[in-house]
Amino acid sequence: MTNNEHGITDEPFRVPHSACGIPTYGERLAAASERLSDVTETPRLDAEILLAHALGISRSVLLAHLRERADAPAFDEMLARRMASEPIAYILREWEFFSLRLEVRPPLLVPRPETEHLVEAVLDFIGQDPANVLEIGTGTGCVAVAIAHNAPKSRIIATDLSVIALNNAEENARRYNVTDRITFRRGNLFEAINAAGSPFDVVCANPPYVEEGEWETLPPVIRLYEEPAALLAGRDGLDVIRRIVREAPPFLKARGLLAFEIGAGQKDAVHGLLLGCGYQDIRFHLDLAGIPRIAVAQRP
Helix, strand or coil: CCECCCCCECCCCCCCHHHCCCCEHHHHHHHHHHHHCCCCCCHHHHHHHHHHHHHCECHHHHHHCCCCECCCHHHHHHHHHHHCCCCHHHHHCEEEECCEEEECCCCCCCCCHHHHHHHHHHHHHHCCCCEEEEEECCCCCHHHHHHHHHCCCEEEEEEECCHHHHHHHHHHHHHCCCCCCEEEEECCCCCCCCCCCCCEEEEEECCCCECHHHHHHCCHHHHCCCCHHHCECCCCCCHHHHHHHHHCHHHEEEEEEEEEECCCCCHHHHHHHHHHCCCEEEEEEECCCCCEEEEEEECC
16 A cells, blocks of 8 residues: 555555445445535535545545445545535645645635636746746635746746735645745735836736626535635626736736636626737637636737
């Protein structure tokens, strides 16, 4: 039996044959999936992730040994939390983003697959060349850490107003040994940065972009647990984006890239904001659902 850095073993737990009264993994999953069917669109997947974590094995090992039996006292507690719509990332205290396992502390925004396209846009722009990157609103640090991990010559300053966020982000930077290339600073948007200093090759952000009127329509997994300030941005969802678009130019080099995530249906409004502030080469990257999700533009 081996253990990796996250405490996941390569072998399933085994119990003596006399413990046959204990449900098999498959039986546990079937029962849990049925209970979760009204809570999540992916009840079976959620059950597999939680049971594998409770057993201390990988999901692939779990699925390969569905007839095995073992006590899993932590599973019932985790299942109850998930049935209350708590995000799995909060239950596990970590989540995968850009192939990295990152710590996630409540009530920070859980890293989403859509945000991986933001990292891709930045990496496509800087390649493997030396680059100075500014990330606004780092949260868990997922974007900054993913950039630093995949672009070894990059240097990043990441800001956030939340102390919880900065502590979480620093922990994730330590986990992947990139603390020497990421500087975390506390401040709202650009307040922690001196515009008279060296300009950046890239300014990027996953800002709040949800309309305030949509809050009550959001699923409980978001509405009951995640920080509203990380999601809501005024009547049209563009309050923070307007500030970023307007305030970013002094921090960008000539032809420097501004890249940020947007909400569904915001493309035209964002395009107008970028044009009005003089940006060039405005483009939008689609997410896996075909929705314009990442806005990119360059300072003249």
